[in-house]
Amino acid sequence: MTEIPKAYEPQQVEAKWYEFWIQEECFKADAASDKPPFSMVIPPPNVTGILHLGHVLNNTIQDILARRARMLGKEVLWIPGTDHAGIATQVVVEKKLKLEEGVSRHDLGREKFVERVWKWKEKHGGIIINQLKKLGCSCDWSRERFTLDSEYSRKVLETFVDLYHKGLIFRGKRMVNWCPVSLTALSDEEVIMKPQNGKLYYFQVEVAEEPGQFLTIATTRPETIPGDTAVAVNPKDSRFSALIGKHVIRPIPAELPREQKMIPIIGDEAVDFEFGTGVLKVTPAHDKADFDIGKRHKLAMLEVINADATMEELAGSDLKGLTREVARKKSWEILTSLGSAVKIEPYQNSVGYSERADVPIEPRLSEQWFLKYPSQKEALEVVTSGELSFYPDRWAKVYQHWMENIQDWCISRQLWWGHRIPVWYKNGEVKCQIDSPGEGWEQDKDVLDTWFSSWLWPIATMDETTFKKFYPTTVLVTAPEILFFWVARMIMAGYEYEGQKPFKDVYLTGIVRDKLGRKMSKSLGNSPDPLDMIARYGADAVRMGIMRAAPLGQDLLFDEQQVELGRNFCNKIWNACRFRQMQGGVVDAEITPELLTNDDIWMLSRLNLAIQELSKAFDEYNFAEAIQILYRFFWNEYCDWYVEAAKASLNSDNPKLKENTLAVIDFILSNTLRLFHPFLPFITEELWQGMGYSNDMTEDQGGKTIMNAPFPKPFDQDFLEFYNIKEEILTFVTAKYDLVVMGRNLRREGNVASNKKVRFVVKPLTQIDQHDLSVLKVLLHAEPLDVQPGYEPTKGTPSSRNSFAEIYLPMDELIDVEAERAKLVKLVEKYQTEIQRVEQRLNNPNFVEKAPPAVLEDNRKRLLEYQTMLSQTQNALNALDA
RNA sequence: GCUCGCUUAGCUUAGUGGAAGAGCGCUUCCUUCACACGGAAGAGGUCAGAAGUUCGAAUCUUCUAGCGAGCACCA
Structure with a gap:
């Protein structure tokens, strides 16, 4: 980072690092690794598809999980791919042929038409794969699959043949859901x-x-x-x-x-x-x-x-x-x-x-292939027993209800694009096998429902060694709309063919809606183009924006403003690092515990808290909560309080103190970048390398890329003791910052501009050392900061107080005694009401008898605090009247 | 019709028995040497309504209303 632009510019940064990751094969899973496995399969988007916000949400979540798992030392496999989307793709190509060449598929004939669809697929299919790369997805692209790949197809057909011979697949003339436009049968789910x-x-x-x-x-x-x-x-x-x-x-x-x-x-x-x-x-x-x-x-x-x-x-x-x-x-x-x-x-x-x-379905009598679902019992039990969990868990009930009431699955489609049914006819004889039985045998005309291929996705995408290492997958992240189409069927296939569940957890995202709560749709034109947003704000901003907006278990109301906030956040990180760099000095030096200020200790404990809370949020798949924790930790605690307080050390004439503060800042920032990496992969890599935090690390522990740097863990007891993290210091710092807010409020009430240096008087009520006073001075923007234990203010001088100190803003002119009195009277009233409420509770014998001791203690403590505050405020009021 | 959610500040929401929290937006002030994609302070809530259980309810129970989803549908 030789040149440091004032604002973060994501475009080149993102392209550069994505290429680097690919070059270095950072996303490639090693089936021979002895690290514990973490695996996912992507919900394969339609090969005709283009990236929409649903994909962004879904794949950002998967990428966050994958990146964090790598940093936790897991061997991560994330298999990407697309499905052939029978009807959708066939319709797209038919339309194109009609428009450009004026021919129908019947004019071409089946074989020629299918050839043309393949050509189309090679040229236009899989646009979405490149779009996922723009989003930063760390899929193992070397294992990309397509549901019509020859190997994959073979498995699909083998499955059909197997189920046929088990007597679960049969042909029958039944009433089906007929689509009079697509001219095919559909399953009940469609x-x-x-x-x-x-x-x-x-x-x-x-x-x-x-x-x-x-x-x-x-x-x-x-x-x-x-x-x-x-x-x-x-x-x-x-x-x-x-x-x-x-x-x-x-x-x-x-x-x-x-x-x-x-x-x-x-x-x-x-x-x-x-x-x-x-x-x-x-x-x-x-x-x-x-x-x-x-x-x-x-x-x-x-x-x-x-x-x-x-x-x-x-x-x-x-x-x-x-x-x-x-x-x-x-x-x-x-x-x-x-x-x-x-x-x-x-x-x-x-x-x-x-x-x-x-268009309305026409119930129609026709000859179709049906499947009696296999392994229903196991698929139901695994969920009822809680061995396979849904997040949010209410989906388990929806799943169960469906599983208990399913009808046979109509799996044949009157299309040409797809897996052709492996059944052969000759003179009234029927054979079910993959390859033609020989001369004169004619294959069934129909193809299989696309879901009949994608239900094998977790099984059929892995080769043998990969399978051995990574199956069952860790978690499936998908949209609730395809719970029956896909999730339920995969579970049944998992049991039928592997004897076990295909994944341990299922995380179901919300549906992305616009800010008015309407579903995103082309006809409403309310669906923003994610790539356009990535171009304008950066992929990290888009990821942050959508994750911030996603409440747990509910639909997500998306507004582009969210992305703007994401961009602002990236800019904040950028500038925080820029500030560090402008201070110079050795990067990533050792921290000397004896030189730690109270603010340093407070900040270290806030980092520890954020790490703990984040870990819990991850365990619950609560991403909005995770974002909120990081936001609070970094913006509010680190930037707003710690950095400002640290300026007292950085601007001091004590080089050792300054050096130590820089070491703390480096420690916090290097942890911050790692905490943020799963969410904001690009900017964190740029800063990780640019700041030099990768320098001391070994190649596979963050030296090469932040992707492999260890994810921060909560501090252990030794660490807490070594850095002197104690409750009373934290309470002290909190009170100090609380007093700063009071002082700034006095400024505001007295109409003193926030950039104006002004004299504050502080009357300490507890021991305050010189450094803390200089911190107060910086935070209050005070010049001078008078410390006067016996200060006697001019009558009406605006003041505030807490357990830490009293603070006064002496005004040379325009002292409004009545305003000060009114303020104090209001406070007195407030404290009195609170005291009354607590006393009422404590005077209730039932409460004292039945409430848990901790609650009782808490109330007693509260009463004391209010009483102290009341008497202090009362004194100030009396002084006004004296 | 059945089942399941949801209803908390203008908006989006956290909070599953012990003092109503956050972000955005809003108001006022500030271009101070990381950041105006910024800083500071502040206003704003009878937790949808009713009844009950409890010393104590946003939180548990029942009912009502509104919204949403899934399933089933009588032509």
């Missing part, structure tokens, strides 16, 4: 229920056997009437039970002959008396509940809606080809013209939407 302001349409149908008798039916989807194959009532419903076994005339399609419109009236317990009219139209091919009823009564399955959610031929000439929305209106028109329409009521319900395409 369906989002959205409340709707819908309508309930009432129409009537004639009972065939009882001309003139009508049944009224309520439905939200009149366009499905052509698919109705029965009308159901509850057999216990006396209004309708007699009609069971008869028929009604289905009104649509209108053109059909009467005998083709006849559908049976059936009795089924599933029908609710209360709802609607108590009569239910049953459309087995287009509704999950109706499908079940249909199965029970062996009803015909009449498909009247196409894969793209337009109406099929069987829906009749009036509806054929219409979209379901248009068909709904059209059906009502038809019912109206037939005289069947009764009324429309507004109706609130929820409809499932495709997570990817954001």
Whole structure:
């Protein structure tokens, strides 16, 4: 650090050190190391993805954990990578092809299309990986993985084959969640229920056997009437039970002959008396509940809606080809013209939407592959027993609830980009194996759900030696949105294939929202670009900003101002080091205990406290708390108090004292940089090297990089004794600083500018040595500081007092006796109230009898303190009246 | 509908039985030789509401209201 700019300039610094770390292979995990392991796998972002604030939060947390673990002497493995994101990637490439070349994937054919997706992936995929590097992430890039890598793919397919042969994977024609835009089936987890302001349409149908008798039916989807194959009532419903076994005339399609419109009236317990009219139209091919009823009564399955959610031929000439929305209106028109329409009521319900395409899901009958989840029991027990912990722990309940109620997983997708299902067909024969059984065998057309590959992430990303050293991983950090999609499934896969959990702890981050509490979204435009912020404020500032804003277990309201504060903080550290450097002298000299000032001792104890508190915050994954501790320690305690107090030594004419103070400053700063390194990797490395704190360290203990410097540990007893850290000294210093605040307050009340040197008089109430007085002088900006044990002030001289001393600000003019009196009277009243409150408590026999001794003692002490303060203040008041 | 959270200073929040804390913002003062991306001092809270348990409740219990999330949904 030859040139010292006044403000920290992060841009070149960050690029320089990241390159250095990579060059020196600082992030690379050594599977042969005998250090204890610490491992994580990154939640693989979509290969199409670009960095957003959710990633920033998530990966900053992981990096903090990784960097701290290294400094604690662990062998750290953090595996990065991306997933192939089946639908998302396929859609991106399809759009691009359409736009640039005007071709569809069907024009190209499967093989060519997949080739093009790979090309796209090589060129544009993985942008996010470089963005993570900008953020400072210390992933082991030599172990980067992609879910479609050949090795990884092999494991995915092996898993399929294994589960198939275990009888857990089967093919079946079932009702699935169909996305009419992506034209694929989806799992239950990919369906989002959205409340709707819908309508309930009432129409009537004639009972065939009882001309003139009508049944009224309520439905939200009149366009499905052509698919109705029965009308159901509850057999216990006396209004309708007699009609069971008869028929009604289905009104649509209108053109059909009467005998083709006849559908049976059936009795089924599933029908609710209360709802609607108590009569239910049953459309087995287009509704999950109706499908079940249909199965029970062996009803015909009449498909009247196409894969793209337009109406099929069987829906009749009036509806054929219409979209379901248009068909709904059209059906009502038809019912109206037939005289069947009764009324429309507004109706609130929820409809499932495709997570990817954001359109209503069409329940659809189709042939799909399903998985009965393996190792459910173990996966549930490991959490209920507390062997695997969630942070915050309330997620454990959400997890349990889901685990206890899961349905089979629909794992096939009608896409081309992904792991093609390893099942082969020939003349009605079926074989499940990875490679083709030979001539004439045709492979299943579908690919697997992307999550069917990412659920193997902790297992399939590690080679054998890596696995041996680092599995199970230490902690998983991810977003709660993918608790079911990913976390739960990984746990099941972990048990099924490795016989143990894939991670010990799961930390679930909050959701990043804007400052108004709205989710970040492209359409709202409320999502700032992290890279832009990194460019403007520096990666450390962005990291600090987001971590500061993240309360434990709750969503995070992000405001760019947070990043600005992060930048300010970096600048503060920068300048604190700059100040040290301007003092010159030997860096990192030994501290001589005999020369320690009270302020030195106080500061050393504050460092110790910060280290202790930080350690506790880490154990609880409480990062916002950690930041707060560091902020208080460094800005408030070190900069605001200690550095200012130390100026008394630094500006003194005692070179030994000055030297020793510099040694203390170096000790504190070198510890501070190490404490901050996990949070602010770049600036701490720059200063670590620049200040010369790395010079005395061995190569692997911070000599090369702060990344390997030992993380500060709480002081042991020897240390506390050696440096004379005693309670009474700390109390003394606290009282001294307390008096300084009082003095500055007098200044403020007397309208004396803070930069103006002014005379203070101090009346000590305890032994105060010369150095402490000079500290007082500096902190008060006093000139002169009169120490007068027998001082008798001019009447009305503004004053304050505590157990340490009385302080006076003598005013040459404009003494406002009444103002001083009012101030003192207010204080007297305050003390009296407090005394009254404490006395009341102490006079209560119940309290004295039942309260714990410590509390009792505390109250008695408090009473004494207030009484002393009261009498001192009273004396001052009396002097005013004398 | 069920389950789980949350409600503390203008904002974001810490605080799981013993004197209401922090940061930001705000007000006033200060460009003093590390930092105006700064320094100093200060104002600001019936801890959502009600009832209960207790010597003592922001903290425990019950109820109410508002907000949020997860799950399930009756056409």
